[in-house]
Amino acid sequence: MTNNSKNKLKASVLLGLMLFLFSCASYNEKIAGYYKQIATGNYNEAVKELDKNRLLQKPRNKLLFLMEKGKASHLIGDYENSNRYFNEADQLLENGIGGAMDAVVGTLVNPMTQAYKGEDFEKFMIHYYKALNYLYLHKTEDAIVEARRISLQSQEQGDKFNDKENRYSKDAFSLMLQGLIYESDGDVNNAFIAYRNAAEVYLKSPDKTYYGTTLPKELELDVLRMADENGFKSELNRFEELFNIKYQPQPSSEGGTLILFWENGLAPVKQQEEFLFSLIRGSNGDLVFTNAAGTLFIPYNTAYGTGDINLNSVNSLRATYPKYVAQRPYFASATITNADSTISFEKAEDINELAFKTLNQRFAKEMGKILTRLAVKKSAEYALKASAKGNGKDGKDNSLLEGLGFGMQLYSLLSEKADTRNWQTLPSEIRYARIPLKKGDNAITLTLKGVNGNNETKTINITGTGKMQFYNYSTLR
Structure with missing residues (x-):
């Protein structure tokens, strides 16, 4: 290789490394302007940041854009447009996102270049x-x-897994919400079914906890009340025993009830984590990836074929995978005070816990795909370099093939990147409370207690109509 060629090669490497360092910015960092405005409560400014963000305008990020747009519009109080965006996101998911070409792009480059399909809890x-x-x-x-x-x-969601007992196959909070909507419409039969289904998700766990959320006492009372109103005596007796509660019917509030959801904190963000693996033959002769410590063993994905894989060329693979980083909420707890009493919130959904555990559940399967893709690239790069030796004129090295091999190596380094995208303005957790209302005006005080000892209060004015009403309050910081 001539000096000129070598200088060009060095310049290419330097430029490549600069591009690599730039491209390592996480998704969170690339939407920082929008994220900051949401966290500080400047929702109208957040919408402006969202609309001018180039990354979110890309077709592969359409689902993310629609979900964020729907959420921002909801926070502003523009419920019509919020649902216009959410309906479009819903339709996108229903029609299916990506396809054969999308999968090819993800294989040749990295998952970040594919269309974002959403986490299960985001749906x-x-x-x-x-x-x-x-x-x-x-x-x-x-x-x-x-x-x-x-x-x-x-x-x-349930149909995706065979081992449903150990997977996020149902969303207890969504089933509880379903029950509340049915109850608000006077459909006590469907309300009971939904509440029962939600409760049974918790009851399958020995400690009545599902992804960081313990079976709410309010949900237990909802199941018992709806069983009683439907006249389901056997179901009432069964759940009294399961909950260890003797149900005592209570008179309905004259002004109805308020279901208050408190959305606290911000969901965790994704960052890139790096791993080093080697490809070896297992005891049964199968190809297996293992880390240096020998604590992880991930099967080679045979869908890529195994005939051309040279084990000598795949002795060190740098793989990337997303990891969640929790965002510490500003508020630690809250209470509600109405004219008669003080009421505590109960946790209904722990998105923080869901995010960490569901990502971990699919680690082996997704890492297998990533490592196999890298092994195929590495083997091809090795083959090119080997072909370059002695294939030139007069038995000299073929600099073109050598350059191609080096280029492939550089490309593999620069293109490898974890998918750090997620719906980042979801709350860290959702808590809820059922508040009895009097007829007419109700002043409900929400007292928020900060982790640093700083308290804030919010007064919510609700007109009691005798029916069930809903209200959600967000503290996204």
Whole structure:
């Protein structure tokens, strides 16, 4: 190789490394302007940041854009447009995102270049916000349709796994929300079924906990009350025993009830984590990836074929994978005070816990795909370099093939990147409370207690109508 060629090669390496360092910025860092405005409560400014963000305008990020746009519009109180965006996101998911070419791009480059398909819990949260939007717009029938679609989403999610007991195959919070919507419409039969289904998700766990959320006492009372109202005596007795509660019917509040959801903190963000693996033959002769410590063993994905893989060329693979980083909420707890009493919130959904555990559940399967893709690239690069030796004129090295091999090596280094995208303005957790209302005006005080000892209060004015009403309050910081 001539000096000129070598200088060009060095310049290419330097430029490549600069591009590599730039491209290592996480998704969170690339939408920092929008994220900051959301966290500080400047929702109108957040929408402006969202609209001018080039990354979110890319077709592969359409689902993310629609979910963020729907959430920002909801926070502003523009419920019509919020559901317009959420409905479009819903339709996108229903039609299917990506395809054969999308999969090829992900294989040749990295998962970040593929169309974003959404986390499973993110899909359930679309139903939550859509249902609230419809209720606030007094479109009860549409809210009920959304409640029914929660059952379809649950079925679709459950069908993905054989080992449902150890997987996020149902969303207990969404089933509870379904029950609340049915109850608000006076459909006590479907309300009981939904509450029962939600409770049974918790009861399958020895400690009645599902992804960081313990079976709420309010949900237990909902199951018992609906069983009683339906006249389901055997079900009432069964759940009294399961909950260790003797049900005592209570008179209905004259002004109805308020279901208050408190959305606290921000969901965790994704960052890139790096791993080093080697490809070896297992005891049964199968190809297996293992880390240096010998604590991880991940099967080679045979869908890529094994005939051309040279083990000598795949002795050190740098793989990347996303990891969640929790965001510490500003507020630690909250209480509600009305004219008669002080009421505590109960946790209904722990998105922080869901994010960490569901990502970990699919680690082996996804890392297998990533490592196999890297092994195929590495083997091809090795073959090119080997072909370059002695294939030139007069038995000299073929600099073109050598350059191609080096280029492939550089490309593999620069293109390897974890997918750090997620719906980042979801709350860290959702808590809820059922508040009895008096007829007419109700002043409800929400006292928020900060982790640093700073308290804030928020007064919510609700007119008691004798029916069930909903309200969600966000502290996204």
